[in-house]
Amino acid sequence: MTNTPHRPIPRFALALAFLLVASLRLSADPILLNPENNTPVNEEYLRSILTGTERFWENGHEVLIAVLKNDPKAEQALNRFSGMTASKFKNHWQRIAFSGRGKMPKQFSDIEDLVEFVKRNPGAIAIVSDAKELRGVNVADL
Amino acid sequence: MLPHIKEAKRGLAHATLLCLFCTCGLSQTLSVGGFISTGYLESSHYNYLANTEEGTTDFVEAALNASWTPANRTTLNGQAFLFELGPYGNYEPFIDYLFVEYSYSKEFGIRAGRIKRELGLYTHIQDIDISRTSIILPHGVYDPRYRAFSASLDGAAIYGTFGLPGRQRLTYNLYGGHVNIDPEGGLAGFTLTATSRLTIDNHIETIDSNTNFGAQFWYSPGIEGLRLGYGRSEYYDVDIVSHGTFPSNIPDPNLAGLEFISKAIDTSFALDQFSIEYYVGNWNFAAEYHSSTADITLEQSIGGISIPSRGRNPDFRAWYLQGSRRFGPFEIGLTYAEEPNNWEPEFDTVNASHQKDRQISLRYDATDNWTLKLEAHSIRGTRRLFNQHGQNPVLGQDSWTLWAAKSTITF
Numbered sequence: 045m046t047n048t049p050h051r052p053i054p055r056f057a058l059a060l061a062f063l064l065v066a067s068l069r070l071s072a073d074p075i076l077l078n079p080e081n082n083t084p085v086n087e088e089y090l091r092s093i094l095t096g097t098e099r100f101w102e103n104g105h106e107v108l109i110a111v112l113k114n115d116p117k118a119e120q121a122l123n124r125f126s127g128m129t130a131s132k133f134k135n136h137w138q139r140i141a142f143s144g145r146g147k148m149p150k151q152f153s154d155i156e157d158l159v160e161f162v163k164r165n166p167g168a169i170a171i172v173s174d175a176k177e178l179r180g181v182n183v184a185d186l
Numbered sequence: 187m188l189p190h191i192k193e194a195k196r197g198l199a200h201a202t203l204l205c206l207f208c209t210c211g212l213s214q215t216l217s218v219g220g221f222i223s224t225g226y227l228e229s230s231h232y233n234y235l236a237n238t239e240e241g242t243t244d245f246v247e248a249a250l251n252a253s254w255t256p257a258n259r260t261t262l263n264g265q266a267f268l269f270e271l272g273p274y275g276n277y278e279p280f281i282d283y284l285f286v287e288y289s290y291s292k293e294f295g296i297r298a299g300r301i302k303r304e305l306g307l308y309t310h311i312q313d314i315d316i317s318r319t320s321i322i323l324p325h326g327v328y329d330p331r332y333r334a335f336s337a338s339l340d341g342a343a344i345y346g347t348f349g350l351p352g353r354q355r356l357t358y359n360l361y362g363g364h365v366n367i368d369p370e371g372g373l374a375g376f377t378l379t380a381t382s383r384l385t386i387d388n389h390i391e392t393i394d395s396n397t398n399f400g401a402q403f404w405y406s407p408g409i410e411g412l413r414l415g416y417g418r419s420e421y422y423d424v425d426i427v428s429h430g431t432f433p434s435n436i437p438d439p440n441l442a443g444l445e446f447i448s449k450a451i452d453t454s455f456a457l458d459q460f461s462i463e464y465y466v467g468n469w470n471f472a473a474e475y476h477s478s479t480a481d482i483t484l485e486q487s488i489g490g491i492s493i494p495s496r497g498r499n500p501d502f503r504a505w506y507l508q509g510s511r512r513f514g515p516f517e518i519g520l521t522y523a524e525e526p527n528n529w530e531p532e533f534d535t536v537n538a539s540h541q542k543d544r545q546i547s548l549r550y551d552a553t554d555n556w557t558l559k560l561e562a563h564s565i566r567g568t569r570r571l572f573n574q575h576g577q578n579p580v581l582g583q584d585s586w587t588l589w590a591a592k593s594t595i596t597f
Contacts (some may be wrong), residue, residue, distance in 0.1 A: 060252050061399045065497070097357075099291050100258070100259050103258075103435055104259050106215055106255045106261070127410050128411075128465070129468060131468075131517075132470070132512075136315050138596070139311050139317045141217075141253075142252075142263070142317065144253065144265060144285065144301075144302065147253050148217065165215070167215075
């Protein structure tokens with residue numbers, strides 16, 4: 045029987061693993077909810093919300109979607125969660141809103157206005173690219 | 187349209203508009219929107235939808251809608267709508283939908299009032315130009331002249347979505363109610379077209395319907411962007427009575443000046459529609475197959491003497507294939523639509539038995555709220571041409587072209 049020498053994990057492998065975990069963490073997309081809304085949101089539930097299938101939260105408040113315009117990262121996140129391009133998403137909601145089956149997502153150019161909207165409306169939900177500096181809203185990373 | 191019905195409709199439309207504005211201050215969950223859509227149509231031959239042979243701007247739609255959530259899981263939704271499409275619409279505002287909705291859960295909700303009627307991909311959004319690439323929806327499957335009895339109904343619906351294993355989903359919408367048929371609308375136009383090439387002074391004496399029931403199912407098999415649909419809609423107790431008079435210059439002098447009456451009583455229609463839609467990235471594909479059957483008991487008389495009915499129960503079929511791709515603010519779409527030869531030729535006019543349409547559409551979203559479209563149709567056959575106003579007295583040309591342009595502003 046031979047003794048296998050203990051081989052330390054190379055430093056570069058540790059560094060690589062750290063970077064990988066960090067990049068995964070950085071790629072998480074923050075979801076903003078009203079502070080009163082403690083509903084656990086996973087990707088499947090979020091998709092139901094963004095496609096208009098789930099129109100009310102568990103507490104009965106109506107879902108109100110807020111979208112940040114001209115932010116490619118937020119757009120990318122919307123694409124990831126809804127499975128639709130930005131134009132398809134808009135088109136999808138125009139079909140819903142103009143047949144009386146839901147409210148058109150609100151569009152915001154300014155993130156502060158978007159955050160204010162989420163704070164004011166108990167059923168509001170928004171996807172942003174960075175929530176580090178945001179206060180007064182629930183943030184869930186997916 | 188009868189004056190009191192007209193007056194009532196106008197009153198209802200104004201009341202809804204007032205309600206929509208009055209609710210503006212009630213809640214932050216009130217959402218107000220709308221659109222104004224203006225267009226142009228021109229054709230190389232024939233007058234299709236409007237007086238297109240000379241080019242026309244009688245191609246307008248406008249809507250104002252509001253959705254208000256007065257309580258948890260409860261919404262009140264309404265839309266006032268007006269349109270102009272050649273002889274139809276005449277800019278008279280009316281209630282497109284006005285209903286209260288309670289959504290108990292994702293799986294079960296209920297709507298009551300004037301609700302949108304769902305059949306296939308576009309029936310409930312046929313007026314919403316911005317919801318699609320093309321300007322004109324495939325005729326045979328969707329005909330804008332029939333909107334009076336295809337777009338909405340007064341009744342109730344239940345709806346919901348069930349999750350199935352592996353990200354599959356099943357969505358349903360079951361509805362029933364009463365449908366209003368406009369005596370100056372498309373069904374009247376279709377009816378009078380049949381007699382208008384033989385008689386003059388044609389008019390509808392009665393056009394009425396009783397009930398409409400229907401169901402629409404959508405199945406998503408768990409493949410991103412793909413859904414398959416089946417819808418069925420049945421109309422019962424539709425009564426249509428039309429009158430006409432044989433002209434003095436008719437070849438058979440015995441008929442000259444005699445009145446021709448056609449009565450279709452307690453007619454029922456059944457419509458079936460199969461749909462498939464798939465989107466991936468900037469591509470969008472759709473195809474639909476539509477069939478409808480009618481159970482008609484026809485009583486006809488000339489000068490008060492009954493004549494044997496031809497006893498036909500028409501069976502219509504139509505289908506289309508559509509593909510579109512987005513390039514930034516532009517979208518280009520191709521459609522092939524066909525209503526095959528499934529109807530006995532009227533008055534030996536062979537090309538009136540079918541219609542085939544190759545269509546190219548270009549959409550440009552100039553801003554977030556302004557969309558422009560251009561479209562060209564290369565058409566063979568004359569199946570969808572009406573003649574109730576004498577707009578297409580002779581159907582001698584098989585191939586013809588239709589151009590359309592549209593500008594839509596949303597708010």
